[in-house]
Amino acid sequence: MSKPRVRFAPSPTGYLHVGGARTALFNWLYAQHTGGTHVLRIEDTDRERSTEEHTRIILDGLRWLGITWDEGPYFQGEYAARHQADAERLLAEGKAYRCFCTKEELEAERAKAEAAGTGYRYSRRCFKLGAEQVQERIRKGTPSTIRFIMPDGEIAWDDAVHERISFQGRDLDDFVILRSDNSAIYNLAVVSDDIAMRISHVIRGDDHISNTPKQIALYRALGQEPPVFAHVPMILGADGKKLSKRHGATAVGDYQEQGILPAAMRNFLALLGWSPGGDREILKGDEMIRLFTLEGIQKKAAVFDTTKLEWMNGQYLSALPADELLEPVRRQLEHMKVKIDRDIVPMIESVKARSRTILHVAEQVAVRLDPDRSVLDAKGEALIRKMGSAFARNLVLASGPLEAIGPQEWTADKLLETLRTVAESHGLKLGDVMQPVRVALTGSTVSEPVNELLAVVGRERALRRLEETARRWGGGESAA
RNA sequence: GGCGCUAUCGUCUAGGGGACUAGGACGGGGCCCUCUCAAGGCCCAAACACGGGUUCGAAUCCCGUUAGCGCUACCA
Numbered sequence: 265m266s267k268p269r270v271r272f273a274p275s276p277t278g279y280l281h282v283g284g285a286r287t288a289l290f291n292w293l294y295a296q297h298t299g300g301t302h303v304l305r306i307e308d309t310d311r312e313r314s315t316e317e318h319t320r321i322i323l324d325g326l327r328w329l330g331i332t333w334d335e336g337p338y339f340q341g342e343y344a345a346r347h348q349a350d351a352e353r354l355l356a357e358g359k360a361y362r363c364f365c366t367k368e369e370l371e372a373e374r375a376k377a378e379a380a381g382t383g384y385r386y387s388r389r390c391f392k393l394g395a396e397q398v399q400e401r402i403r404k405g406t407p408s409t410i411r412f413i414m415p416d417g418e419i420a421w422d423d424a425v426h427e428r429i430s431f432q433g434r435d436l437d438d439f440v441i442l443r444s445d446n447s448a449i450y451n452l453a454v455v456s457d458d459i460a461m462r463i464s465h466v467i468r469g470d471d472h473i474s475n476t477p478k479q480i481a482l483y484r485a486l487g488q489e490p491p492v493f494a495h496v497p498m499i500l501g502a503d504g505k506k507l508s509k510r511h512g513a514t515a516v517g518d519y520q521e522q523g524i525l526p527a528a529m530r531n532f533l534a535l536l537g538w539s540p541g542g543d544r545e546i547l548k549g550d551e552m553i554r555l556f557t558l559e560g561i562q563k564k565a566a567v568f569d570t571t572k573l574e575w576m577n578g579q580y581l582s583a584l585p586a587d588e589l590l591e592p593v594r595r596q597l598e599h600m601k602v603k604i605d606r607d608i609v610p611m612i613e614s615v616k617a618r619s620r621t622i623l624h625v626a627e628q629v630a631v632r633l634d635p636d637r638s639v640l641d642a643k644g645e646a647l648i649r650k651m652g653s654a655f656a657r658n659l660v661l662a663s664g665p666l667e668a669i670g671p672q673e674w675t676a677d678k679l680l681e682t683l684r685t686v687a688e689s690h691g692l693k694l695g696d697v698m699q700p701v702r703v704a705l706t707g708s709t710v711s712e713p714v715n716e717l718l719a720v721v722g723r724e725r726a727l728r729r730l731e732e733t734a735r736r737w738g739g740g741e742s743a744a
Numbered sequence: 745g746g747c748g749c750u751a752u753c754g755u756c757u758a759g760g761g762g763a764c765u766a767g768g769a770c771g772g773g774g775c776c777c778u779c780u781c782a783a784g785g786c787c788c789a790a791a792c793a794c795g796g797g798u799u800c801g802a803a804u805c806c807c808g809u810u811a812g813c814g815c816u817a818c819c820a
């Protein structure tokens with residue numbers, strides 16, 4: 265048996281939508297799993313809306329996600345001649361006919377049908393035209409499209425995810441396959457290309473189910489065996505409607521900007537509408553490939569839950585060694601215009617377990633590079649209010665012994681020991697001295713252990729910041 | 745309206761006739777750990793849409809109802 269050939273076929277009329285990204289992922293996973301071939305085809309036949317910019321963004325998005333392709337990108341627009349030839353062949357074989365109806369006439373037919381409350385179906389008016397009438401109109405230069413003769417009878421297939429799906433030919437239209445400008449309509453272009461590219465499995469969104477019987481009819485008319493179809497469910501917004509712009513971030517690039525890691529995005533997307541069975545959640549790349557089957561794809565549409573995505577990203581963030589995070593964090597810091605004058609790997613290390621996105625990591629690293637960047641948050645403010653004069657006093661209490669620590673001894677262990685001693689010698693709880701330090705350095709009551717924080721910020725900057733903060737909140741009282 | 749698809753905790757899902765007192769994860773609540781938070785550990789609340797069949801037995805199979813979604817172009 266020959267290896268499967270699958271394709272991802274986006275149209276470059278917009279950004280790479282997470283739904284499209286997931287379709288691409290499933291195609292890629294299937295090709296990887298079976299040792300098959302993944303073809304990338306850009307469906308740019310809609311000249312009005314397709315742009316090179318969109319094509320570039322889509323390719324970038326796929327690369328970012330680590331989705332590769334073995335062939336292409338092919339551009340559908342380059343196959344116009346074959347599409348036209350296929351349409352004309354169907355015409356010659358009596359499987360299609362010329363239609364001279366104008367858009368206005370068709371519009372009127374449709375409106376009439378709608379008013380009558382009946383389902384619209386093309387009247388086949390032009391099908392009834394005699395050969396001479398057709399010739400005459402062509403001679404006169406009347407524009408015409410080519411319509412495919414939709415055969416009656418059942419058209420059914422065994423969908424790889426939905427099992428059997430059946431349509432009746434009589435419910436379907438004699439649809440247009442070639443426009444009056446000789447360009448192909450989607451359904452023809454797709455079938456023509458999929459045949460030419462010997463695609464064996466069509467894995468695509470659920471919204472194409474109603475196109476499938478038309479395409480199968482086209483395969484048959486063209487004397488070809490249809491491929492296996494696998495229709496994957498839609499991705500919905502939190503309100504249960506098809507995910508769209510108004511739900512917020514829907515483009516893969518948005519998540520990249522929000523500091524999501526590609527591996528986490530891939531994992532999350534894979535689990536949206538597919539399950540390896542059992543309790544597995546975190547799947548590394550090769551594991552995903554090994555486990556992937558079409559049968560594991562869900563029939564039901566899935567809601568895109570950003571909270572779970574962020575949780576998953578946090579999992580990857582915690583698990584990844586800090587130096588592997590260096591590049592994306594550095595890029596983000598540059599974007600934030602933060603000067604990096606020290607090794608930030610230790611800072612990433614001490615902060616990543618508490619973060620859900622790269623953005624979040626970068627923000628915290630920025631504060632550790634320069635505590636003056638810290639912004640007092642509500643919790644920090646509340647602590648200062650609650651402690652009153654003790655806030656600055658305890659800060660001063662800690663500063664002396666801290667200052668006594670030499671640059672060489674400025675380590676997390678030594679710092680912890682010192683802070684313990686400070687607390688004990690003044691009958692304070694550890695938190696009474698640690699929390700003010702934490703707020704002084706970060707503006708918040710939340711961070712890694714304070715001794716680690718001090719170590720990572722560095723002696724000079726930490727001491728200076730402590731002193732400044734104590735002075736600022738000392739409120740004129742003598743603090744000794 | 746027509747045609748089609750779908751239906752398990754709020755969300756993602758496990759489940760493919762008896763192992764179900766329906767499992768896991770996110771989110772929520774609580775406890776432990778603890779200088780705070782996160783992580784981690786433990787615990788709690790939370791679902792088989794409804795109605796008929798088939799069967800000794802149904803979340804699982806069949807039919808219907810309801811609801812949601814998709815398509816219904818000389819867009820893709």
